[in-house]
Amino acid sequence: MPDDSLQITPQPVRRQVEERLRDAIITSRFMPGEHLSDRKLCDLFGVSRGVIREAVRLLEAEGLIVVVPNRGPFVAYLSAAEATQVYEVRSVLEALAGQGFAERASTEEIAELRAVFEEIAATPPGADRMVLLGLKRRFYDVLLRGCRNTYVARMLDQLLNRNSQLRATTLSDPSRLPHTVAEIRRIVEAVERRDREGTWQACREHVMQAAQVALRILNEHAAAAASRPAPPPRPATVPRRRSR
Amino acid sequence: MPDDSLQITPQPVRRQVEERLRDAIITSRFMPGEHLSDRKLCDLFGVSRGVIREAVRLLEAEGLIVVVPNRGPFVAYLSAAEATQVYEVRSVLEALAGQGFAERASTEEIAELRAVFEEIAATPPGADRMVLLGLKRRFYDVLLRGCRNTYVARMLDQLLNRNSQLRATTLSDPSRLPHTVAEIRRIVEAVERRDREGTWQACREHVMQAAQVALRILNEHAAAAASRPAPPPRPATVPRRRSR
DNA sequence: TCTCCATTATTGACAGACAATCATACAGCT
DNA sequence: AGCTGTATGATTGTCTGTCAATAATGGAGA
Known part of the structure; x- marks a missing residue:
């Protein structure tokens, strides 16, 4: 080739x-x-x-x-209900991507994944949210390339884009950072063991934790918005209907 | 509402x-x-x-x-390698959709699912492939509507479209039909028990079985094509590069 | 037969135009 | 005041024509 x-x-x-x-x-x-x-x-x-x-x-x-x-x-606007759905799908797609990576990635790619992880782990707690989001993005780039499945890569890519705003806020939560690092470490270590099941579980766990944080934040925002006199106008949220 | x-x-x-x-x-x-x-x-x-x-x-x-x-x-042209990937993703997305349906679908929707299943089960073995594909399509329509997750619905919808040609040939295989019916019955029954795990497994199993048949057919075609003097031209297979 | 070049078809992109539709504001009515 | 209806203006949806750049085609010549 x-x-x-x-x-x-x-x-x-x-x-x-x-x-x-x-x-x-x-x-x-x-x-x-x-x-x-x-x-x-x-x-x-x-x-x-x-x-x-x-x-x-x-x-x-x-x-x-x-x-x-x-x-x-x-x-597009992402409601709390939709965010829940996105995380649900992400959890299985990310698990599948991780499993594929553990099975099929080259040793170089695994080393690359660890390298990006080390960068994330070395990030100071006060770093800019966009820096962290960029690092995480690179982590996913490696993961999606190494999983050898174009379709899971495309779909997960879309989902990550879709709720990138929410992810930026959850990642930037300083109290959350150590947990995030620990979760990603589990993924990397499972990958290094070529542990299909372990990687699957670790990925799934990671997304589900992120979902919890995200939904907590969303609810806080919603509560804060409700206490304010004028709720945000939110113009024309998804009036479109998928055909078929 | x-x-x-x-x-x-x-x-x-x-x-x-x-x-x-x-x-x-x-x-x-x-x-x-x-x-x-x-x-x-x-x-x-x-x-x-x-x-x-x-x-x-x-x-x-x-x-x-x-x-x-x-x-x-x-x-778009679907190579055997890509078909494998599509089935891999489908298996988890369909499992997720099934699980969501088992959890959240109304009793009316569950009845509807069984009704479509009965139609499939009553299909004579010699039926037109397009009829079967249409019925299966309706099955998925009910499933995706009832799973209460727009995102899994959209993505699975796309995947089903993407390999509809292949699905038409696997569904039409007369020796396969009874197996298909049995697999779908397992799904419907698990749903009727509101059995999350069972539905997940049944869906996953169903897709994996379908994948096996599809890949066997693809390989047979490939072999037949290889024995022929001129292999099909297959013009410009995916020269496009995903950005990002 | 093979190579090179000219012709032709197709894409990528632009600008202008028009009807249909929506948003807004204003006037009129109760 | 509150509601209804209408006039105005802006935006979308669509069509047409134009033009440069690129790819496919076919023929001339070695």
Whole structure:
């Protein structure tokens, strides 16, 4: 099999818009619920309407954008109920990815995974949330590449993007950091033993712990919002209906 | 909670094109590897290029279409290796969906699931493959609706579409039908007992059995193709690279 | 037969236009 | 005041035409 690591593929303008827009959403440059009108995006990216519309369609399918007919695209909003569902799916997909990694990753990839883990473990508690999120992202990049399953990689990637905002807040919780490190250590150690079942369990446990923290935070926010006089407007939350 | 079953949402032309194109692909009206040029699709659907391009972008994100730069969209092709991966993911997602159904579906939904199962069980062995696929599709529709998890529903839906062609051939295997029915019966019965673990196992088992049959068929085809002088051209299999 | 080049078709991207629809504000009525 | 209806303005959905860049095709020539 030829090495295609040096292969370059031409990147149409559309792809760049897709990537930047995706990035802008998952880094919260656009807030959930925000209206992304054609005009605005055209001006922002300096491209024509057609390109914007195509990019929006792709991000719509990825679930990052919700399009309401005759009103246009909005940044998707994740309710507490939906977050629960996301974590439920993540737990099994991540477990599957971990198991695949334990089975099929090369020794180099395992070493790489440990290296990223050590970086996470060495992070001071007061670090910027985006730094931590970036490290965790790299951890997942290694994991998803080494699990040798394109489909689990794609879907987990989408899920991680989908609730990246929530993840940023849970990761940044200083009291949570040592627990996170311990959980990830369990994953890495299980992988190093090539322990299928152990990795599965460790991954599952990790996500479920994260889910608990996330939902606690979400409920606190909800409570705080309820005590405030005017609840956030939350414009047009998912009026779209999946067909089929 | 207000009943939104009467809600009507306007369907832009684009949505119709998306649906029809998706349907045409999963029912094999377009063969894998086939080139779907703008012109052709414009003529077929009688709409402008912009609409076509947007629809293609959406189906690209769903994995049904692969777009190679400067050559346009092709119907995605599923290699044996990829099929293995799809079944691996399906097994856990379907298990999760089943578990969610066993926990959270209403008694009406459980009855509905059994009703569809009875239809499947009553199918004569010589039935058309598309009839069976349609029934199975309905089974999944009920399951995915009742599991109360939008995300697992979306992802499993995509996976089922992705390998619908393969599923049609495995389902149509007459020697396989009784086994299929038995496996699905196990699922339904576990659900009726509200047995989380049992449903999980039954679903997992069902997919793994299906995977075995599918891979056997794929290998037979591959062997047959290899014995033939000219192997099928299989133009441009997944040259696209996922970013990030 | 093979190689190289010119022609042609197709994609990627842009701009302009138009009807349909939605949001808003304002006037009028009870 | 509170509600209803309408006029205005902005935005979306869609079509058309245009143009450069790239890939596929086919033929000329060695």
